Amino acid sequence: MSLLLTGSVNAHVGFPDGMDILRSGGSAIDAVVAAIRRVEANPGDHSVGYGGLPNLLGEVELDASIMDGRTLASGAVAALQGYQDAIDLARVVMDELPHVLVVGSGASRLAVEAGFTSRDLLTHEARAIWDAPFTEAGTADTYRVRMRELAGRLSQDPERPHDAHGTVNVIARDAAGNLASGVSTSGWAWKFPGRVGDSPIIGAGNYADNRWGAATCTGRGEMAQRCCTAHSVVSFMRCGMRLSDALRTAAGDLHQLEDDYRSEVNIIGVDREGRHGAVSTAPGKTYILMTGDSHDIVELERTYVPPNDGSPMESR
């Protein structure tokens, strides 16, 4: 069986660790955790873990999930503060609790009980990026008003989308042909406190089932939540679609949503034979791939799915 790691471009710092695990006969789930852990520790990545951009109150809140395609075992944490290793904590939820998703103070409590080391996740650099629009915008009356104002402006500002969005996702296939998928993010920058995106929601931003394939999302999580995008891709394959058609259909469905804060959604998928593919609702996007045969990490173009793809909402 060919070994494979694929994911968002920012996962490149973690791929060597993940591939070492796969090459030494380790499991896809271990490889996913090892790869994402590196990204969470990278202060230069303002979309994930340490150095991630904070919510409206200036607090870094992390979301992460992991799924094992062998058994559909899943674990996730959301709105986690004070601990950078969100993917490891999602693994603890999966392995040690009779739950799938633990949020907020419960997630921090679990981190303490599992012996994780706490850390102030807000770096100077992230704080400076976070501060800028407040300074430019002045102050508004309530958090909700400020959120709407910032979200609307930032999602339409071509200079700033890299500030507002970002996530790491990784799908692995091991020597036994097992699939696993993981996603980790600090979420939408300037988000309303407690907002949870698609990344920790099994079926929205992350899904893996050895029998059909796996899919993960980045981009505007609310859209992926509304369409259950990751699960849809896997279900479309279950119903007989090829991976490329499943991805395209899921992206077409996203385009049909009415959304005042619309922005891109990107999906990566792997089918049960280990074929990979990726799409985006925006042009010019890429993803990365590493296989067991090479030490190179290759950057590949995602298929752009334009807005007129997919069935109109009225016809459903």
Ligand code: ASP
């Ligand atoms: N999907 C993430 C979220 O909505 C953010 C992103 O990938 O840009 O929280």
